[in-house]
Amino acid sequence: MSEFIEQCRREWKRLGVPSGVADEMAAELSADLNEGASPEDVLGRDAADARSFAAAWAAERGIVSRRTNAIRIGVLATVTALVGIVIAGALLALLASPQNGTRLSIQPDPEVITSSSQRVWVGSPTSLTIVAVPAPSPSTIDPPLYRLTTQSDTGTDQRTEGFVLLILGATGLVLVTLFWAASGRRMRSHVIALDG
Amino acid sequence: MAQDEARRTQLLRGVLDLCVLAVMADGPVYGYELTTRLRARGLSTVSEGSVYPLLARLEREGLVETYREASNGGPPRKYYRPSTAGRRALRAGIDEWQATRDALDAVLRAEVTT
Numbered sequence: 001m002s003e004f005i006e007q008c009r010r011e012w013k014r015l016g017v018p019s020g021v022a023d024e025m026a027a028e029l030s031a032d033l034n035e036g037a038s039p040e041d042v043l044g045r046d047a048a049d050a051r052s053f054a055a056a057w058a059a060e061r062g063i064v065s066r067r068t069n070a071i072r073i074g075v076l077a078t079v080t081a082l083v084g085i086v087i088a089g090a091l092l093a094l095l096a097s098p099q100n101g102t103r104l105s106i107q108p109d110p111e112v113i114t115s116s117s118q119r120v121w122v123g124s125p126t127s128l129t130i131v132a133v134p135a136p137s138p139s140t141i142d143p144p145l146y147r148l149t150t151q152s153d154t155g156t157d158q159r160t161e162g163f164v165l166l167i168l169g170a171t172g173l174v175l176v177t178l179f180w181a182a183s184g185r186r187m188r189s190h191v192i193a194l195d196g
Numbered sequence: 197m198a199q200d201e202a203r204r205t206q207l208l209r210g211v212l213d214l215c216v217l218a219v220m221a222d223g224p225v226y227g228y229e230l231t232t233r234l235r236a237r238g239l240s241t242v243s244e245g246s247v248y249p250l251l252a253r254l255e256r257e258g259l260v261e262t263y264r265e266a267s268n269g270g271p272p273r274k275y276y277r278p279s280t281a282g283r284r285a286l287r288a289g290i291d292e293w294q295a296t297r298d299a300l301d302a303v304l305r306a307e308v309t310t
Binding site: 024025027028029030031032034035036042043044045046047051056057060061078084 | 231248255
């Protein structure tokens, strides 16, 4: 019998039931269980599932409703984020087609910056020497010597990223749905006051 | 057979709290005692373990009052009895039940006689 109460206590602790309330419920149950030879005598088939019994009791006392609401909000936020990921993944996978893919990029103008160094004349007019000096960095030249270029893009990378996002989002949605269904089943199984 | 039990369960579902209040009106009860009294009155489909959540709901709704009393050798027992609001709800519920039953009887009797 004490093992059944211990299981209930563990569930109440997991659900965040205040210890005073858990003590009260445990004492009530303990007094009643003393009357039967086993928990089955007092609780019937419900004795086989201490966690569901304890969760339903705490829920009906109105103790775990705030926690349940917090879980609901968390699940809703997670589902919203996952749906966003799925939509983003689907768009990426669909729109990044290899036929019309082009990518814009900014590159240093190759006609201006041709080498890492350039040669200049130094010295007097009668004695000129050619020395190599580093070419100016494109960023230090005013106006900047950049060119907007277009490059053909196969779209493969974006499509892969899209599919990865799609699979991750869909997997997450399935897991959240399973979690929500499992927790809802556990709570409902005892909220109904009769055996179904 | 299972269908019959399911139907009885469904029929009882809406009036179980009324039955619990009626049993308590005869005298205060603790959880396990309530189950045995309901069974003694023929409500054998009531799940024993569901009685505690049901009592908790009635207490939360202010329909029952509780107090503790020492038990034989064990920890003190928690007893339940209808509050003033609970007795009022019981009377209203009985009226409602009788009206519903009369209406249903009229429909079902008509079906039997045709």
